[in-house]
Structures are given as structure tokens and as C-alpha cells.
Amino acid sequence: MSSTATNNRSFFSDFKRFMPLLKNLVSKDFKIKYRRSVLGVAWSVLNPLLTMIVLTKVFEMLLRDSVPDFATYYIVGSALWNFFSEATSCSLSSILTSGALIRKVYIPKYIFPLEKCVFALINFVFSFAAAIVVALIQNHTLISWRTLLFPIPVLYCFIFVCGLSLFLSAVTVYFRDVQHLYGVLLTMWVYLTPMLYPISLLDGFPLIQKVVMLNPMTHYVEFFRDVVMRNTFPSLKENLLCIAVSLISLGLGALVFKKAEGKFILHL
Amino acid sequence: MINNENAVELRDIEMHFNMSSEKLQSLKEYFLKFMKRQLHFEDFVAVDKVSFDIKKGDVFGIVGLNGCGKSTTLKIISGILKPTKGSVETQGVIAPLIELGAGFDMELTARENIYLNGSVLGYSKKFMDEKFDDIVEFSEMRDFLDVPMKNYSSGMVARIGFAIATVTTPDILIVDEILAVGDFLFQQKCEERINKMMQDDTTVIIVSHSIEQIERLCKHCVWLEKGRVKMIGETAEVCNAYKNSKRE
Numbered sequence: 001m002s003s004t005a006t007n008n009r010s011f012f013s014d015f016k017r018f019m020p021l022l023k024n025l026v027s028k029d030f031k032i033k034y035r036r037s038v039l040g041v042a043w044s045v046l047n048p049l050l051t052m053i054v055l056t057k058v059f060e061m062l063l064r065d066s067v068p069d070f071a072t073y074y075i076v077g078s079a080l081w082n083f084f085s086e087a088t089s090c091s092l093s094s095i096l097t098s099g100a101l102i103r104k105v106y107i108p109k110y111i112f113p114l115e116k117c118v119f120a121l122i123n124f125v126f127s128f129a130a131a132i133v134v135a136l137i138q139n140h141t142l143i144s145w146r147t148l149l150f151p152i153p154v155l156y157c158f159i160f161v162c163g164l165s166l167f168l169s170a171v172t173v174y175f176r177d178v179q180h181l182y183g184v185l186l187t188m189w190v191y192l193t194p195m196l197y198p199i200s201l202l203d204g205f206p207l208i209q210k211v212v213m214l215n216p217m218t219h220y221v222e223f224f225r226d227v228v229m230r231n232t233f234p235s236l237k238e239n240l241l242c243i244a245v246s247l248i249s250l251g252l253g254a255l256v257f258k259k260a261e262g263k264f265i266l267h268l
Numbered sequence: 269m270i271n272n273e274n275a276v277e278l279r280d281i282e283m284h285f286n287m288s289s290e291k292l293q294s295l296k297e298y299f300l301k302f303m304k305r306q307l308h309f310e311d312f313v314a315v316d317k318v319s320f321d322i323k324k325g326d327v328f329g330i331v332g333l334n335g336c337g338k339s340t341t342l343k344i345i346s347g348i349l350k351p352t353k354g355s356v357e358t359q360g361v362i363a364p365l366i367e368l369g370a371g372f373d374m375e376l377t378a379r380e381n382i383y384l385n386g387s388v389l390g391y392s393k394k395f396m397d398e399k400f401d402d403i404v405e406f407s408e409m410r411d412f413l414d415v416p417m418k419n420y421s422s423g424m425v426a427r428i429g430f431a432i433a434t435v436t437t438p439d440i441l442i443v444d445e446i447l448a449v450g451d452f453l454f455q456q457k458c459e460e461r462i463n464k465m466m467q468d469d470t471t472v473i474i475v476s477h478s479i480e481q482i483e484r485l486c487k488h489c490v491w492l493e494k495g496r497v498k499m500i501g502e503t504a505e506v507c508n509a510y511k512n513s514k515r516e
Contacts (some may be wrong), residue, residue: 105348
């Protein structure tokens with residue numbers, strides 16, 4: 001026998017066995033989030049709607065002329081961005097906060113970041129619903145049958161997010177300061193993603209434009225807007241690019257996580 | 269390959285902990301130490317070349333003083349820790365008796381926690397539906413099912429935990445000190461259930477500081493001292509030697 005092999009369990013049988021756990025953890029997060037609030041689950045739609053209305057009203061005054069249908073432009077983009085930022089920043093500390101459990105029982109550890117990603121995805125569905133409401137109010141011609149293709153960019157983005165989340169959650173166990181660093185990184189990242197401005201605004205700044213185009217989130221957000229509100233579908237090349245980036249992220253994330261998970265327990 | 273008669277085989281298990289690097293939790297510290305070349309490693313061996321077999325259907329006790337590596341050994345058997353060196357092989361489903369409160373979310377009610385904890389152990393929803401009444405019955409907590417568990421006493425939490433872990437007849441049951449919490453009636457009830465499992469060919473591994481309990485329940489024992497096997501064999505022999513050593 002190999003010298004270090006212990007309790008070899010296959011990935012897929014594990015995954016199937018622990019699917020109910022994934023489901024229970026998600027519903028636990030959901031229950032705890034809305035416990036003791038009068039409106040309960042309604043907050044899931046109200047919260048993104050109200051936040052977006054505030055932000056849109058503020059920025060609409062500043063940027064009205066550069067983007068047509070600014071409210072929809074912003075709300076649709078930020079729905080996907082918020083999914084990204086919520087999933088990654090919650091996953092980041094997911095291993096740390098599950099320390100008590102990890103120290104006592106054998107559970108495949110990727111369940112914890114994965115659960116945060118799924119939970120953020122569910123929240124995304126609510127804020128997406130809110131975004132559609134805003135789009136219909138502002139200009140109903142923006143919505144077409146292509147809007148129904150929205151799961152495609154969301155899936156690409158979800159895979160990307162899973163990879164990044166695995167990476168972040170593993171690294172945070174070793175270096176707690178990642179928690180603080182990532183907050184700063186996210187602030188920078190949001191400005192390098194065309195959320196509040198159109199990409200064309202950067203025409204005069206080739207260097208920044210290049211950086212923005214190298215940012216994977218730019219591609220996911222633009223893809224998402226294309227199908228949801230522009231009634232277009234991106235080219236095959238753009239699709240392949242998005243898939244490649246997602247898979248690379250997932251591959252690297254899984255690799256780092258797998259290498260690190262054996263020693264998590266010593267650092268929790 | 270594992271011998272068919274054995275439930276657990278440990279071969280030359282070593283578990284090393286790196287004491288100095290565990291205190292480093294920030295990048296800054298790490299870089300500073302790295303630049304000053306102070307990243308030396310203090311090796312601590314918690315378990316040192318431990319080998320033993322546990323036969324199927326055995327009730328196996330692990331005794332030893334605090335810090336002798338009992339819990340580390342259990343964690344290695346249950347797959348929570350990977351040993352630094354050596355190999356572990358187990359046969360069958362392992363149900364670890366989770367220590368108090370781990371695996372429960374205290375904000376949730378007992379009812380919700382039973383399902384959550386069941387899924388932590390890898391049981392399906394359907395299975396938990398079937399067994400729900402058994403669990404409630406055994407723990408005698410029916411009146412408190414919809415109370416958040418933060419309002420439970422530690423004994424009440426232990427009852428629920430034990431009831432969930434033993435609802436199936438697992439192939440290997442790991443009991444780590446948990447029996448010390450419940451009142452004496454519940455302890456008796458737990459021991460009865462363990463006895464029943466033994467008849468059903470479940471392998472039980474018990475860690476306890478209560479020598480009487482080990483003597484009452486176990487057939488075989490291992491005595492660990494400073495991470496090494498000091499003695500292994502029939503419970504009576506090992507326990508007597510262990511008790512005598514304590515007096516010295």
C-alpha cells in the first residue's frame with residue numbers, strides 16, 4: 001500500500017452521498033438569514049430592488065448621457081456582479097467558520113465553499129427577478145425571447161466563481177489576512193468591470209481598457225447584458241473564451257484546494 | 269489489502285504536528301520570519317509508529333493519560349486527519365459520535381438539527397424521515413423538538429447527538445468521551461444500545477477516562493503513552509497495568 005493513502009473515497013460517490021448535506025446547509029443559511037423578520041423571504045426581492053433603486057438614482061444623475069437605459073444597464077450588470085462578490089466573499093471564510101464540524105467528522109470539505117456559491121446563486125435569482133421588473137418598467141422592448149438564454153452566462157460565471165471560491169477558501173485557512181486583502185481587491189475589481197460605465201467610455205484610455213478587457217468579469221457581465229437586455233447572442237469565439245476561463249478557474253481552484261485540504265485541520 | 273476479519277488496520281501510523289508554523293496566521297508574519305530565516309520547524313510527534321488491528325465485532329477501548337494521542341488516533345481512524353506516515357485501512361461505514369454540539373447549529377430547532385446532522389453523517393432525507401421517530405423516542409426530547417438548541421442543556425444536546433449517531437447499525441461506531449455527559453439513566457440506556465450493537469457485529473471503539481466504563485464494555489484495549497503503544501491485549505490485563513501505573 002502507498003505510504004500516505006488513507007480512507008480512499010471516490011469523489012463522485014462522496015458527492016452523491018453528501019448532496020442532502022449541501023441542500024440542508026443551503027436551507028439552513030436561508031432560514032437563519034430571514035429568521036425573525038416580519039417580511040421574511042420577501043426581503044430577498046425587496047432588498048436588491050431597493051438597493052438598486054438607490055444606487056441607480058444616484059448614478060443616473062451623473063452618467064445619464066453616456067448609457068441609454070441606464071437603470072436597466074446598471075441593475076442587470078450588478079445582479080451578476082453581486083452574485084460574484086457575495087459568493088466569493090462568503091466562501092472565503094466558509095472553511096474557517098465550519099472548523100468545528102471539520103475537526104469532528106469526515107465531510108468532503110469542498111461542500112462548504114460550494115454551498116456558499118449555491119446560496120449566492122439562489123439570492124441571485126431573486127435579484128434577477130427584481131432586475132427584470134425594473135427593465136420592464138423602464139423600457140419593455142429591452143426584454144426579448146433571448147432573455148430566456150440568461151442561464152448560459154450565469155452557468156459560465158458560476159463555474160468561474162466556484163473555482164475562485166475553492167482557491168480563496170483554501171488560502172484563507174493558511175493566511176487569515178486574505179479576508180482583508182480580498183475586500184480591497186473587490187473594490188478595485190468592481191471599478192475595473194463596466195458596471196457604472198460603458199466600455200466605450202474608456203476609448204481614450206487604451207491601457208485601462210486593456211486591463212478591463214482582461215478581466216473575466218467584464219466578459220461575463222457583458223455576455224449577460226447581451227442576452228438579457230440587448231437581444232443579441234455573443235459570437236462562438238466569445239463563448240469559447242468564457243468557457244475556457246471558467247474551466248481554467250475551476251481546474252486551478254480544485255487543484256489548490258485538493259493540495260491544501262489535507263492540512264486544513266491543523267490550521268483551524 | 270485489509271484482512272477480512274479486521275475492521276480497522278493501522279500500520280506504523282505517525283502524526284507530526286509542526287508547532288512553530290501553526291502560530292503563523294498572517295502573511296506579514298510569514299514574510300518577516302521568512303526574511304529573517306526564522307522559519308524553523310518544531311516537530312511534535314503526537315502519534316509515533318502505532319500499529320494495531322481491531323477485529324470485526326470487537327469492542328475496543330483506548331486508554332491513556334491526557335495528551336497521549338487517543339483522540340488523534342481516533343481522528344485518523346475516522347478519516348478526519350491524514351497521518352503523516354503509515355497506512356490506515358477500514359472496512360465498512362463509520363459513524364463518529366460527534367463531540368457535543370459540533371454539527372449542530374444552535375440557532376436552529378432540534379427538529380431541523382436532526383436533519384442537518386443526519387446529512388452531515390451522509391444519510392438521505394428519506395432515511396431520516398423513516399428514522400425520525402426512533403431518534404426522538406430514544407432521546408426523550410419530544411417536548412422540546414421545536415425549541416432552538418441554544419436553549420438546550422449540554423446533556424440534552426448529547427442525547428440528541430447519541431440518538432442520531434446510533435440510529436443505524438454502522439459497521440464501526442466511534443465513541444469519544446461523549447457518554448460522560450448524560451445523566452446515569454441515559455448512560456445506562458446508551459450502554460444497552462452499545463451492547464445491542466455488539467451483538468449485531470458492529471465494531472465499537474471507545475475512548476474514555478472512566479476506567480470502569482472501559483472495563484464494563486470493552487473486550488480488548490490498547491494503552492497509549494506519549495504517542496506510543498505501551499500495551500495491547502485483553503481489557504482486564506491492560507486496565508490493571510494502567511491503574512497500577514497511575515498509583516506509582
